[in-house]
Amino acid sequence: MTKKKKEIGLAIVGCGTIGRIRGELARDYPGVGWIGLCDVKSDLGEKLKTDTDADFFTTDYKELLSRPEVTAVIIATDENYHMDPTLFAVERGLDLFIEKPLATNAVESKRILDAIEDAGVDAVVGYTQRFRRRFLAVKERLITGQVGDVTSVVARAFMNRMVPIATLARTQDRANLTPMVVSGTHSLDMCMWLMEGKSPVSVYAQSCDKALGKYGTKDGTFGVFTMDDGTIFSMNISWALPTVWPGSVYGIEVGIVGTEGIIDIEDTHRDLVLASEKAQGAGYAPEGFDPGAPRHVDFLTSYPPGDMHDDQLWGPMREETNSWFQRLYTGQSTPHATAADGHRNLMLTMAMDLSAREGKVISLPVTPEQLMA
Numbered sequence: 029m030t031k032k033k034k035e036i037g038l039a040i041v042g043c044g045t046i047g048r049i050r051g052e053l054a055r056d057y058p059g060v061g062w063i064g065l066c067d068v069k070s071d072l073g074e075k076l077k078t079d080t081d082a083d084f085f086t087t088d089y090k091e092l093l094s095r096p097e098v099t100a101v102i103i104a105t106d107e108n109y110h111m112d113p114t115l116f117a118v119e120r121g122l123d124l125f126i127e128k129p130l131a132t133n134a135v136e137s138k139r140i141l142d143a144i145e146d147a148g149v150d151a152v153v154g155y156t157q158r159f160r161r162r163f164l165a166v167k168e169r170l171i172t173g174q175v176g177d178v179t180s181v182v183a184r185a186f187m188n189r190m191v192p193i194a195t196l197a198r199t200q201d202r203a204n205l206t207p208m209v210v211s212g213t214h215s216l217d218m219c220m221w222l223m224e225g226k227s228p229v230s231v232y233a234q235s236c237d238k239a240l241g242k243y244g245t246k247d248g249t250f251g252v253f254t255m256d257d258g259t260i261f262s263m264n265i266s267w268a269l270p271t272v273w274p275g276s277v278y279g280i281e282v283g284i285v286g287t288e289g290i291i292d293i294e295d296t297h298r299d300l301v302l303a304s305e306k307a308q309g310a311g312y313a314p315e316g317f318d319p320g321a322p323r324h325v326d327f328l329t330s331y332p333p334g335d336m337h338d339d340q341l342w343g344p345m346r347e348e349t350n351s352w353f354q355r356l357y358t359g360q361s362t363p364h365a366t367a368a369d370g371h372r373n374l375m376l377t378m379a380m381d382l383s384a385r386e387g388k389v390i391s392l393p394v395t396p397e398q399l400m401a
């Protein structure tokens with residue numbers, strides 16, 4: 029039976045790199061009837077309005093979210109500014125897509141989650157990698173028990189330092205812009221999703237900051253979680269690889285060991301190498317970011333949202349955005365991370381940072397107040 033289709037009136041708050049990608053996809057989705065945009069930078073927002081033929085632009089998110097046409101919102105402001113527009117959208121009962129992390133402050137994140145759950149709105153968080161065919165194939169094999177009971181999971185994420193340098197340049201408020209909170213959260217979400225049903229009871233982690241300490245962040249954080257059923261989960265990220273590292277953004281390896289099998293995931297993008305006498309740019313380049321050194325070798329497809337062809341983005345962010353539109357338009361079930369998943373991910377990434385700071389094992393769960401103390 030076909031469900032009744034519900035036309036989408038879409039508001040996008042934040043017209044930077046990610047707001048633009050999602051806005052361009054919205055323009056081409058047949059179920060989106062109206063598009064309104066907001067950014068505090070009017071030049072950026074007006075340009076996106078022209079490029080997507082959007083219906084409305086304002087620098088005031090309250091004005092946008094109060095428009096009668098709006099039924100759903102994408103919160104694509106930078107990491108530190110998700111809370112206010114999100115809470116305003118929840119008050120209006122709008123469906124939400126919130127970019128990760130849910131917030132960079134654990135108390136704010138809990139406030140967002142409570143507001144969403146109290147209001148009963150449908151809210152998802154942008155954990156884009158769930159939409160890759162390879163991870164969906166792994167998830168299906170785990171659900172159907174192909175490796176037996178999972179006993180241990182190991183994840184190693186390597187990132188080019190261009191990404192943290194570009195991210196940190198946007199703000200002076202860097203205390204919570206750590207490798208785990210900003211980027212390790214993607215790998216952690218993936219592992220927690222693949223281990224669905226298990227809850228962590230403790231974590232021990234260590235960090236170092238020799239290369240990126242001067243930017244106000246860590247180079248990397250390595251940690252080990254113990255889950256309630258005894259499963260061990262090793263989550264390691266370094267986001268300080270030199271700018272000339274061929275992976276321009278993100279590469280991971282994940283091993284999932286069970287009582288009757290193993291799934292070994294190589295996702296470093298070393299299988300697609302470009303070498304050129306022409307220098308390659310940055311994989312992630314908000315507003316004119318310059319990598320500072322020529323890069324002649326590139327592992328293609330390491331930019332997590334996808335790749336450009338014919339002025340269009342192809343890859344996981346397209347699948348993620350379009351399937352969110354389908355979720356709204358037809359009511360289809362989708363593998364998006366929920367707001368509860370987003371909050372859990374922030375709490376666990378911050379617990380790793382707390383353990384590294386204090387040099388001791390942290391019992392889980394912790395409260396948001398403990399993390400922010």
Ligand SMILES: NC(=O)c1ccc[n+]([C@@H]2O[C@H](COP(=O)([O-])OP(=O)(O)OC[C@H]3O[C@@H](n4cnc5c(N)ncnc54)[C@H](O)[C@@H]3O)[C@@H](O)[C@H]2O)c1
Pocket residue numbers: 041042043044045046047066067068069072087089104105106107109127128129154155156198314332333
């Ligand atoms: N899922 C993914 O793969 C992925 C990849 C990159 C970034 N992200 C996330 O997407 C979000 C946005 O990142 P980005 O790279 O697009 O950042 P960006 O800096 O390019 O864009 C953010 C925009 O938000 C605007 N803004 C900030 N506060 C605002 C407010 N109160 N009202 C209106 N506009 C406001 C800024 O002016 C800026 O233009 C972040 O949370 C980031 O972590 C997700």
